[in-house]
Amino acid sequence: MRLIWLLAACVVLASAGTSQDTAQRRYDDYRVYELTISNNIQLKLIEKLTEVSQKYDVWKEYDAYSKELHVMVDPAELQHLRLFLKLFGISNELLIPDVQALIDAEQVPSGRESGAFGWTRYYExxxxxxxxxxxxxxxxxxxxxxxxxxxxxxxxxxxxxxxxxxxxxxxxxxxxxxxxxxxxxxxxxxxxxxxxxxxxxxxxxxxxxxxxxxxxxxxxxxxxxxxxxxxxxxxxxxxxxxxxxxxxxxxxxxxxxxxxxxxxxxxxxxxxxxxxxxxxxxxxxxxxxxxxxxxxxxxxxxxxxxxxxxxxxxxxxxxxxxxxxxxxxxxxxxxxxxxxxxxxxxxxxxxxxxxxxxxxxxxxxxxxxxxxxxxxxxxxxxxxxxxxxxxxxxxxxxxxxxxxxxxxxxxxxxxxxxxxxxx
Missing domain, CATH: 3.40.630.10 (Zn peptidases)
Structure with a gap:
């Protein structure tokens, strides 16, 4: 168990960071994975990894109903995540291959909308x-x-x-x-x-x-x-x-x-x-x-x-x-x-x-x-x-x-x- 925590800590420390106030943050090639958690050790490892590192963003926390967790990963950390999941036997499925592509599509106003406030796009x-x-x-x-x-x-x-x-x-x-x-x-x-x-x-x-x-x-x-x-x-x-x-x-x-x-x-x-x-x-x-x-x-x-x-x-x-x-x-x-x-x-x-x-x-x-x-x-x-x-x-x-x-x-x-x- 001690070895598992040490391995997880290495991954966490390698990718830990702080938030950056950029002009407009982009999410090109950021991916969202669905992770299926089969035991408490896997859950604790994932929780520790995503809590400390800014390279990972939990979109849906683990729940008792589905036994699944959704996490977005920085493309620079993709190789580390794959190694981590393989090392600890965590099943996964790709949900979103490119988050920025969804964001870009979301920003395009619908042609059906007039100048009046409506519900075919999102507003500031x-x-x-x-x-x-x-x-x-x-x-x-x-x-x-x-x-x-x-x-x-x-x-x-x-x-x-x-x-x-x-x-x-x-x-x-x-x-x-x-x-x-x-x-x-x-x-x-x-x-x-x-x-x-x-x-x-x-x-x-x-x-x-x-x-x-x-x-x-x-x-x-x-x-x-x-x-x-x-x-x-x-x-x-x-x-x-x-x-x-x-x-x-x-x-x-x-x-x-x-x-x-x-x-x-x-x-x-x-x-x-x-x-x-x-x-x-x-x-x-x-x-x-x-x-x-x-x-x-x-x-x-x-x-x-x-x-x-x-x-x-x-x-x-x-x-x-x-x-x-x-x-x-x-x-x-x-x-x-x-x-x-x-x-x-x-x-x-x-x-x-x-x-x-x-x-x-x-x-x-x-x-x-x-x-x-x-x-x-x-x-x-x-x-x-x-x-x-x-x-x-x-x-x-x-x-x-x-x-x-x-x-x-x-x-x-x-x-x-x-x-x-x-x-």
Whole structure:
């Protein structure tokens, strides 16, 4: 066992580095592999390799359901990775042969789109905020802006409240806490538009029977950076005093079982770095304070993510314990997944608790709301796909993903109400 760790350490040290703030980072010939993990030794080796080295980027962490892990590798490290996988008998399959090719294709606007804001391409933060201003102006009687707080770089974290009257129960949606997950803000803006403009009976009921609090882009600094500098950027943008690596995983920074059970990293260069302390990030702290201020106004909390097609309920910090209402959470989850599966796309979603179904993830926003604000219905929704495109989901799939979201949401809210959580 000691020899195995020494060999892994050699590979790690040979390729370790720090983040570089280039004009526009490219990913030519970067590949994404699916690794099938057959034992705990293999898992620990891969985790150590990807945690310390900046030449590797975990796109999908190992989960108990599939026994697989997706990792992007720098082309300069490809030979080392192949040797590493062969040495330790780790099965692998190439998912994406050239990440930059997907990024380039993603940037080409669809010919079907007019000059108006739509959902056939992805938008930058400034464009989304301009659209949000237009929505607020177009629907002044049922919408109002709220500001969660300010980011590290001084940007406002904006949200929109949609309300058709007093004394309605609320649903809060937080989107794009991970910067590179562009499909989340695209889906959030589409969902806002549907709540305001759709004439479909079920959508109108959804819009008019509840108050909606929606933050289309939560990690505003990281999202801007993902457009301007590095498409694959995930974290916040606050520097560290002791490391050249920048940012924290905002979804590991909340003060609820923070850093418990190895559910986050203490390495600043890791994509799942939890920060020096809980709420080290002004964004996470501001959201917690805002949610606390409106805690009596909402009952359901949803966090939009990608990718993997999962509906994940608490707990994230442990797979050995479950909430008292776990069975009801799974009943609601079944309604969501079945509604999506019934659409013509027949897209399969898997439901379950984060830790038992996927992996241990401590300090998440959903767990914080569930545990600290005692809200009994909370989910992380991981959108399309299963890995063919990963974080670089083609714009052509935005509409289908949004349709699946609406079908799932109608079913989720209906079942939640039936079970008495939205009385």
């Amino acid at each position: 933060l400034e464009e989304i905020e301009a659209w949000l201003d237009g929505i607020l102006a177009a629907y002044p009687t049922v919408t109002e802006q709220f500001v969660v707080g300010q980011s590290y770089e001084g940007r406002r974290i904006r949200g929109i409240k949609i309300s058709h009257g007093a004394n309605k129960r609320g649903i809060f949606i937080e989107s794009n806490i991970h910067a590179r997950e562009w499909i989340t803000s695209a889906s959030a803006t589409w969902f806002i538009n549907e709540l305001l403009s759709s004439q479909q009976t079920e959508v109108r009921q959804l819009a008019e029977n509840y108050d909606w609090y929606i933050v289309p882009v939560f990690n505003v600094d990281g999202f801007e950076y993902s457009h301007r500098k590095n498409r694959m950027w995930r974290k916040t943008r606050q520097p560290h005093a002791t490391s050249a690596c920048i940012g924290v995983d905002g979804n590991r920074n909340f003060d609820s079982h923070w850093m418990a059970n190895n559910g986050a990293s203490d390495q600043p260069c890791s994509e799942t770095y939890a920060g020096d302390v809980a709420f080290s990030e002004p964004e996470a702290k501001a959201l917690a304070e805002y949610l606390t201020s409106i805690r009596e106004k909402f009952d359901v909390y949803l966090s939009f993510h990608s990718y993997g097609q999962w509906l994940l309920s608490p707990y994230g910090h442990t797979k050995d314990e479950f909430p008292e209402n776990y069975e009801q959470l799974q009943e609601i989850g079944s309604a969501f997944t079945e509604a999506i599966r019934s659409l013509p796309y027949a897209t399969p979603y898997v439901r379950g608790s984060t830790a038992s179904t996927l992996y241990v993830a401590s300090g998440s926003s959903v767990d914080w709301v569930f545990n600290e604000l005692e809200k009994k219905v909370g989910y992380t929704i991981e959108f399309r796909d299963k890995g063919r495109y990963g974080f670089v989901l083609p714009p052509a799939q935005i509409q289908a993903n949004c349709e699946e979201l609406m079908a799932g949401m109608i079913a989720l809210i209906q079942k939640t109400r039936e079970l008495g959580y939205l009385a």
